[in-house]
Amino acid sequence: MSDRDRILRVRVTATDPTVLHTLLREKRPDVGGRPHRGADRSISIEAYVSPAEAEDLEREGVTVQVIEDATATGRARQAEVGRGNRYAVGEQIPRGLGLKVHD
Amino acid sequence: MSYLNTTEVDSAVVSLSTAYPSLCQLVTLLEPSVEGNTCHALRIGAAPTGTRDCAVLIGGVHAREWGSCEILVHLAADLLEAYHTGTGLGYGATSFSSAQVRTVLEGMDLVVFPLVNPDGRHYSQTVDPMWRKNRNPAYSHGPSCVGVDINRNYDFLFDFTTAFAPHSGVQVSEDACDYQVFHGPAAFSEPETRNVRRLLDSYPRTRWFVDVHSYSEDMLYVWGDDQDQSTDQTMTFRNPAFDGQRGLAADRYGEFIAKDDFDTSVLLAQRFCQGLQGVRGTAYTPKAGYDLYPTSGTSDDYAYSRHLVDPSKGKVFAYTIEWGTEFQPPWSEMSEIIKEVDAGLVRFCLAALQP
Numbered sequence: 001m002s003d004r005d006r007i008l009r010v011r012v013t014a015t016d017p018t019v020l021h022t023l024l025r026e027k028r029p030d031v032g033g034r035p036h037r038g039a040d041r042s043i044s045i046e047a048y049v050s051p052a053e054a055e056d057l058e059r060e061g062v063t064v065q066v067i068e069d070a071t072a073t074g075r076a077r078q079a080e081v082g083r084g085n086r087y088a089v090g091e092q093i094p095r096g097l098g099l100k101v102h103d
Numbered sequence: 104m105s106y107l108n109t110t111e112v113d114s115a116v117v118s119l120s121t122a123y124p125s126l127c128q129l130v131t132l133l134e135p136s137v138e139g140n141t142c143h144a145l146r147i148g149a150a151p152t153g154t155r156d157c158a159v160l161i162g163g164v165h166a167r168e169w170g171s172c173e174i175l176v177h178l179a180a181d182l183l184e185a186y187h188t189g190t191g192l193g194y195g196a197t198s199f200s201s202a203q204v205r206t207v208l209e210g211m212d213l214v215v216f217p218l219v220n221p222d223g224r225h226y227s228q229t230v231d232p233m234w235r236k237n238r239n240p241a242y243s244h245g246p247s248c249v250g251v252d253i254n255r256n257y258d259f260l261f262d263f264t265t266a267f268a269p270h271s272g273v274q275v276s277e278d279a280c281d282y283q284v285f286h287g288p289a290a291f292s293e294p295e296t297r298n299v300r301r302l303l304d305s306y307p308r309t310r311w312f313v314d315v316h317s318y319s320e321d322m323l324y325v326w327g328d329d330q331d332q333s334t335d336q337t338m339t340f341r342n343p344a345f346d347g348q349r350g351l352a353a354d355r356y357g358e359f360i361a362k363d364d365f366d367t368s369v370l371l372a373q374r375f376c377q378g379l380q381g382v383r384g385t386a387y388t389p390k391a392g393y394d395l396y397p398t399s400g401t402s403d404d405y406a407y408s409r410h411l412v413d414p415s416k417g418k419v420f421a422y423t424i425e426w427g428t429e430f431q432p433p434w435s436e437m438s439e440i441i442k443e444v445d446a447g448l449v450r451f452c453l454a455a456l457q458p
Binding site for chain 2: 022033045095101
């Protein structure tokens with residue numbers, strides 16, 4: 001089983017930006033999104049890591065909270081991808097999600 | 104509705120070009136993807152090509168950020184249908200009049216390239232949902248070493264080991280086996296980045312560039328390599344005297360951006376966020392790309408830097424949208440995000456056109 005077979009989405013929160021910056025530089029996790037700053041000077045970022053990598057991120061001044069099993073969620077989302085070709089020649093013309101409103 | 108597969112994204116672009124022939128042209132990108140997929144963009148505008156300033160919008164760069172393609176396909180479809188039928192557009196609590204739709208389509212060229220990385224998207228949608236890079240096997244030493252991060256492959260501080268401070272934590276790698284951010288063997292080594300460069304070269308009146316990504320609910324403007332500053336013109340990516348110093352927070356180095364350009368960059372980012380927030384209240388943050396850690400080889404920094412490297416090229420105000428709070432929201436949520444970002448982009452275009 002490869003370490004990419006099960007990926008967790010985790011929130012990594014550090015007591016201050018320097019701690020998180022050092023952690024990201026040393027461990028180089030796959031980060032998702034951008035940092036979020038807390039009112040208490042804490043800073044957090046989401047990462048996509050194996051269970052072993054999640055454990056490896058934990059240290060003094062850092063908490064790692066599992067948000068979800070990203071692999072399982074991703075598989076569920078793959079079921080929401082179209083199977084055919086809705087816009088093949090002779091089929092429908094794409095329409096956006098905006099309402100076409102008269103002035 | 105559901106997410107578009109790779110074939111559907113391209114078919115949608117082709118279909119729009121045939122449905123609205125007087126308002127858009129199909130642009131076939133010069134190079135197919137590594138797996139042989141031909142890529143298409145749409146040039147949208149009521150005026151003849153090249154007679155207006157141009158906004159280039161790209162998406163589908165990072166494979167797992169699926170909704171980026173849908174955002175751009177739906178934006179193109181909305182603008183074309185609304186202009187064609189003489190209506191305005193409504194997105195939640197935000198609306199644009201028919202005159203505003205005309206302003207956009209008659210006032211600028213819009214070049215929409217929704218799927219830069221078709222191979223990666225197909226792999227993400229059918230095999231590994233967390234896949235990010237393209238699928239180039241040329242530098243691989245095994246299945247785990249396939250692919251290049253397209254948004255680290257542009258020619259901006261590509262030689263990051265020279266340009267950045269050793270402890271900057273720059274988010275890029277020269278290791279071909281890096282699962283996420285391998286930047287390739289050279290700038291523009293990948294057909295996907297060369298296609299984007301070709302678009303910028305082909306539309307020399309490009310003044311705005313937006314690369315649609317996820318996630319974090321931000322609208323990012325330049326720079327991404329270091330903090331912005333407008334006081335010391337010698338501190339630039341072109342000055343080798345600062346090699347080895349870039350990328351650290353709260354140090355002496357900051358990347359120079361002229362005050363007027365900084366103000367314009369911020370203003371347009373704010374307008375995008377305001378337009379987006381009007382839909383259902385979601386607050387995106389306008390901010391510089393550098394935040395906690397630096398980047399190199401990204402599209403926005405490259406696009407803005409072109410006129411500084413080559414003064415014969417026009418200035419391009421460049422942005423990265425980071426939509427949403429996860430890579431692949433349920434479609435029901437993604438459809439709401441599409442409305443938000445499309446409203447933001449219409450507002451962005453209107454603001455860009457204001458003198």
